[in-house]
Amino acid sequence: MSNKSSNTQQFRLLYAHVPTGSRKHTILKMPDLVSCPGGLIVIGLLLLLSINAQSELWTNEVSDVQYRRLGTNVTLVCEAARGRSSVEWRLNRNSLLPWQHHVTSAGHLVLMNADHNAEGNYSCHDDQGLHIKTIRLHLGYPPGLLSVSCRVPNHSLVLCSWVESVKTGLPAQYHASYRDRSQVLPCELFPPPQQRCSIKEPTMWEPYHDINITGTNALGSQTTIVRLRFNDLLKPDPPDTVMAQGVPGYPMRLQVNWTYPASWPNDPGPFPLRSQLHYRPKNSRIWSTVDSEDNQALITDALAGHAHQLQVRVQDGHNSDSQWSDWTPIMEVEPWAGSTAQTTEEAPVDYNDTDATILPTIVEEPNGIRNVVLLALLAVVILVLVSSLFIIMWVRQRRRANGTKQELTLMVKMKSMPI
Structure with a gap:
């Protein structure tokens, strides 16, 4: 009896959770059902099914979705x-x-x-x-004007992105295109939620391009038009890899190599890149610059024994109006330091000019230096004596000229006097 009373109490607790509208469907006229554990399991399953049915009913009840400002x-x-x-x-x-x-x-x-x-x-x-x-x-809110920016990493690709000036709080759809003087072409959208599009094989030679992006949501639409010049926006990505090392035997040289960005054509022949390398001794504020038409450069005036910092950037070789890429991250390298056992006479002479001819070193003896100094002093003494003689002669000549002038004046006066 105690088990039956306990089962009946559990049934009442379960029955209390059954929605009112569903209680009339619950089997209450089977007291033998609640007297066994299997009956309680059946009732529990009925309760869960009833609750799920009510939840599904509420979900399906939504008959209208409205958007308001x-x-x-x-x-x-x-x-x-x-x-x-x-x-x-x-x-x-x-x-x-x-x-x-x-x-x-x-x-x-x-x-x-x-x-x-x-x-x-x-x-x-x-x-x-x-x-x-x-x-x-x-x-x-309805869509507002968009802030549009475009990037041109090479001659065959334009990437445009935009940011909403108004946070609408509602899902939006976008339509993007661009127009030159003669045609309208699509700008292919990236999958949401990215707000970007790409233009492949753009007409780079046209003088202008209008980017047209329309945003639409349930409350309205807004079109943004931006006029750009793709040639002016051409900005390669920075070089992918920069490698630098000292040159063995030359403590003032650094060899620097870099690879062109992956976004640039593999064959740079039709679209070459010009490069610029700048470098400085570590902790210095002054950068030195080397221009290169290739993907390598030789630094010939490094400060021996000091670490150097360097960066590289590139630009389209044919279009001087295009933009330089960003600088690569700063990297550090030290010139060749040599072996401590190597004597000074064994180290090669280093020059800033890589094409310079190495001239033989003139070794001067101490007596030769003394003779040079004596000859220089003698030359100075002779120059002083010659200068003094010249001044004395000039003074005498001037005095003689003044005496002759006075005599002539006196003679003229005497002739003019009456006898």
């Missing part, structure tokens, strides 16, 4: 409410609506200055609680 008065219409004495509205099954509202005489629900808190599933019911209709409400 944030911050406005929103009216939800319950068409089947006409002719009924009263209508009750519920939000997510809750009869207490958490927003300022009122219900019109026709049974329509008006939400005042609705914001995101007012979103959800609204259901209308008659005075008997019978469900009439469910509306799912989403709030947001």
Whole structure:
């Protein structure tokens, strides 16, 4: 008896969770069913099926999805409410609506200055609680103008992306194209949620291109048009790999090699790249620059025994109006340091000019240096004596000229005197 009483109590607890509308379908006239554990299992399964059926019913109840603008008065219409004495509205099954509202005489629900808190599933019911209709409400804004930017990594590809100036809060669809002077061509969209498109084989030679992107959501659409010149936007990616090392035997040289970006054609013949390398001793503020028409360069004036920092960038070789790529990340390298056992006489002479001819070193003896100094002093003494003689002669000559002039003046005066 105790087991039967316990089973009956468990059945009552399970029965209390069965929705009221489904209790009439529950088998209650079989007391022998609840007296065994197998009967309780059957009842439990019936309870779960009932709950799932109610959840599925609520999901399928949504008969309308509406989109409205944030911050406005929103009216939800319950068409089947006409002719009924009263209508009750519920939000997510809750009869207490958490927003300022009122219900019109026709049974329509008006939400005042609705914001995101007012979103959800609204259901209308008659005075008997019978469900009439469910509306799912989403709030947001219509699309605004887009901020569009495009990147041209090579001659055969243009990548454009955009950012919304207005956060609409609603899903949007985009249509993208571009137009030159003679035709309109598509800009292929990337899969959502990416807001990008690509143009393959663009007409680079045209003087201008109009990028046209239209955004559309449930509240409206907006078109943004941007005029660009692809030639001016051409900007290669930075080189992929940069390698640098010291040159054995030359403590002032660094050999630098790099690979062209993967986004540039494998055969750069038709579209060559010019390169620029800049470098500096570590902790220095002054960069030195080397231009190269190839993918390598030789630094000949490195500071021996010091680590150096270097970066590389590239530009389209035919289009001087195009943009330089970004610099590669800074890398550090040290010149060749040599062996401590190697004498100074064994190290090769290094010159800044790689084509310079190495001249033989002139070794001067100490006596030769002394003779050179004596000859220089003698030359200075002779120059001083010659200069002094020249000045003395010039002074004497000037005095003689002044004396002759005075004599002539005196003679003229004497002749003019009466006898």
